[in-house]
Amino acid sequence: MKTPVKLLIIAAVAIAAVAAVALKQTRSSTDTETPAATPSPVAAAAVEPAAPAPAPAPAKLPKLIDLGADKCIPCKMMAPILAEFKRDYADQFVTEFIDVWKDSAPAKQYGIRAIPTQIFFDAEGKELFRHEGFYGKDDMLNKWKELGVTIRSPAAAGK
Numbered sequence: 001m002k003t004p005v006k007l008l009i010i011a012a013v014a015i016a017a018v019a020a021v022a023l024k025q026t027r028s029s030t031d032t033e034t035p036a037a038t039p040s041p042v043a044a045a046a047v048e049p050a051a052p053a054p055a056p057a058p059a060k061l062p063k064l065i066d067l068g069a070d071k072c073i074p075c076k077m078m079a080p081i082l083a084e085f086k087r088d089y090a091d092q093f094v095t096e097f098i099d100v101w102k103d104s105a106p107a108k109q110y111g112i113r114a115i116p117t118q119i120f121f122d123a124e125g126k127e128l129f130r131h132e133g134f135y136g137k138d139d140m141l142n143k144w145k146e147l148g149v150t151i152r153s154p155a156a157a158g159k
Contacts, residue, residue: 060123062149063094064140068116069101074134075116081137088154093144120147 066082068075085095100107100115110119113132120129120143128147135143144151 061092061094062123062128062144062147063096063121063125064144065096065098065110065119065121066116067098067100067106067110067112067119069099071101072115077134078116081140084137085140089151092151093149120144122147122149 064085066075066078068078070076070079079097082095082097085093089095098106100112106112110117116132116134118131118135118140119127122128129143131143141151
C-alpha cells in the first residue's frame with residue numbers, strides 16, 4: 001500500500017476516535033449536569049406567570065381498522081369509503097387502514113384469515129365485530145349503529 005493511502009487511513013481513524021470521545025463526553029456531561037438551583041415555590045410563583053390549565057384529554061373514540069392491501073381489488077374498492085370515513089366521520093370514530101402485504105405483523109396480531117377484514121372496536125379497544133371481504137359504506141355505518149355507536153351524518157355533525 002502506498003504511503004499517502006496509509007496516512008489517509010490513519011487520519012480517518014484518528015478523526016473517528018476523536019469524534020467518538022467528544023460525543024461520549026458531550027453525552028456524559030448532559031447526563032451528569034446538575035440542574036440549577038430551583039427557586040422555592042413561593043419565589044417561583046412570584047416570578048413566573050401562572051401556567052395555563054392543561055388542555056382536556058381528547059375523547060376516546062371507537063375505531064374501525066381495515067386490514068387489506070393496496071393491490072387487492074376489493075381493498076381498492078374500499079379505499080374511497082375509508083377515505084370518506086377519515087374525512088367526514090373523524091370526530092365520531094377513528095378509521096385506520098393497514099396494508100398487511102407490506103407489514104404482515106398486524107395480520108398475525110389480529111388473526112387475519114382473508115383480506116380485506118374490517119374490525120370494529122369500542123372506545124376502550126375491545127373488539128365488537130369483524131367482517132371479511134368488501135363491506136359497503138352504508139353497511140358499515142349501520143353496523144356502528146347496531147353496535148350502539150351513534151353516528152351522525154356529516155351534515156348533522158356541522159360539516
